[in-house]
Amino acid sequence: MTSLPVHHRPLEDARPTVLIVDDSIDVHRLLKVRLKNEDLDFLSAHTGQEGLALALCRTPSLMILDLDMPGMDGLAVLRKMKEHPDTQHTPVIVLSGQHSPRDKVAAFELGAVDYVTKPFELTELRVRIRSALKMQQLISMLAQRAQIDGLTGLWNRAFFDRRWTEEHARLTRHGHPLTLAIMDLDHFKIVNDTYGHPAGDAVLQAIGKILQRASRQSDLACRYGGEEFVLLMPDTTAADAVVVGERIRNAVASSVWPQHPDLRITISIGVAGCSGAAPLSAEQWIEAADRNLYAAKRAGRNHLVCTDLSVQPPRLVKAAG
Amino acid sequence: MPDSTSSGVRLRSRFADDPEMSDLVRLFISELPARINTLTHAMHEQQLEAMQRMAHQLRGASTGYGFPSIGAAAAKVEDILHATGSSQGENLEQLTSSVHELVELCRLASKG
Numbered sequence: 139m140t141s142l143p144v145h146h147r148p149l150e151d152a153r154p155t156v157l158i159v160d161d162s163i164d165v166h167r168l169l170k171v172r173l174k175n176e177d178l179d180f181l182s183a184h185t186g187q188e189g190l191a192l193a194l195c196r197t198p199s200l201m202i203l204d205l206d207m208p209g210m211d212g213l214a215v216l217r218k219m220k221e222h223p224d225t226q227h228t229p230v231i232v233l234s235g236q237h238s239p240r241d242k243v244a245a246f247e248l249g250a251v252d253y254v255t256k257p258f259e260l261t262e263l264r265v266r267i268r269s270a271l272k273m274q275q276l277i278s279m280l281a282q283r284a285q286i287d288g289l290t291g292l293w294n295r296a297f298f299d300r301r302w303t304e305e306h307a308r309l310t311r312h313g314h315p316l317t318l319a320i321m322d323l324d325h326f327k328i329v330n331d332t333y334g335h336p337a338g339d340a341v342l343q344a345i346g347k348i349l350q351r352a353s354r355q356s357d358l359a360c361r362y363g364g365e366e367f368v369l370l371m372p373d374t375t376a377a378d379a380v381v382v383g384e385r386i387r388n389a390v391a392s393s394v395w396p397q398h399p400d401l402r403i404t405i406s407i408g409v410a411g412c413s414g415a416a417p418l419s420a421e422q423w424i425e426a427a428d429r430n431l432y433a434a435k436r437a438g439r440n441h442l443v444c445t446d447l448s449v450q451p452p453r454l455v456k457a458a459g
Numbered sequence: 460m461p462d463s464t465s466s467g468v469r470l471r472s473r474f475a476d477d478p479e480m481s482d483l484v485r486l487f488i489s490e491l492p493a494r495i496n497t498l499t500h501a502m503h504e505q506q507l508e509a510m511q512r513m514a515h516q517l518r519g520a521s522t523g524y525g526f527p528s529i530g531a532a533a534a535k536v537e538d539i540l541h542a543t544g545s546s547q548g549e550n551l552e553q554l555t556s557s558v559h560e561l562v563e564l565c566r567l568a569s570k571g
Contacts, residue, residue: 162516164516165519165520165523168524172479208512235518257520257523257527258522258523260523
């Protein structure tokens with residue numbers, strides 16, 4: 139659907155990986171020596187086929203691609219990359235011994251971001267690589283910012299909506315388990331009214347951190363709106379999700395608030411999970427989790443209510459305690 | 460621009476004193492005789508495509524190792540081969556002399 143890299147943690151920093159595709163061993167050697175102080179990781183491919191395969195499985199930050207290779211040439215590699223969603227937006231600097239304007243035009247039309255003619259000055263290539271990586275970093279930062287909640291740093295509602303649809307479709311296709319938790323802070327309005335909105339914001343930020351810490355690498359924690367959060371747990375059964383949810387519920391309840399020592403914050407959680415084919419539509423599934431959230435509220439708040447949609451009923455209720 | 464230090468007695472890499480590059484330059488020099496053998500062998504066997512490949516690689520790489528004159532000589536060989544296509548013998552003399560020039564430069568570099 140989209141080809142932008144999906145990180146489970148927003149704004150993750152990683153060392154950029156540069157994939158060098160050139161049939162000349164010299165280019166690999168020279169580039170690696172000349173770029174060794176650039177804080178980059180390198181991947182090497184000596185044929186077009188090998189380069190394409192590596193681009194697809196390792197999704198590098200940048201590709202340096204020779205056009206003149208025997209067999210699958212650079213333009214063919216570019217064409218294939220353009221067709222695949224995972225590599226469509228990978229920036230490519232094209233190297234070529236040919237000076238033909240037609241090749242340049244073709245390369246740019248196929249998505250190359252820069253074109254360097256051989257024999258190239260390595261110092262020049264070095265700054266071109268820096269500039270291409272910087273641009274790529276800004277683009278992916280912008281793309282991520284549009285999906286991040288400004289206050290908590292969690293994924294935002296728009297991101298959740300898209301990923302939920304994708305995960306639901308994936309479950310329908312492959313039948314992996316999938317669980318969704320919807321959470322709502324208890325009596326949050328009183329916090330804002332009593333301590334003021336800055337204090338309320340500080341609580342929301344702290345809850346964001348608790349969600350990040352208490353969830354697992356593969357979970358997606360999102361701010362759903364106001365004081366409502368969702369945790370999307372791919373490959374997780376309802377029973378396993380209860381463990382994660384309880385960890386969150388307990389972490390929130392036992393938090394101390396140094397600025398306001400008498401403040402107590404609790405959270406109610408509704409969970410709906412499934413470990414086979416999806417029995418409900420994506421929307422109905424959210425409604426099922428939402429119903430459990432309200433059941434948790436009715437049960438006295440600071441509760442977790444879970445439904446395993448694959449065996450429903452019974453409904454599992456975890457009480458505060 | 461010539462990159463020989465004196466009157467062509469030996470050819471020295473521009474990067475010979477670059478600490479980052481000196482190992483790589485030495486490696487390139489040590490491999491030159493084998494590359495030249497491949498090139499001349501291909502010429503004797505009239506394998507024009509193999510010749511072109513080798514000249515193309517030398518053209519692309521030599522400047523990077525600090526030997527632009529080798530790069531220029533290789534470019535000349537490649538261009539003649541390119542113009543000749545796979546057929547004619549009329550450029551043979553020109554080709555032979557440009558290959559000879561390239562071989563000579565590589566030989567001077569190997570001595571450096």
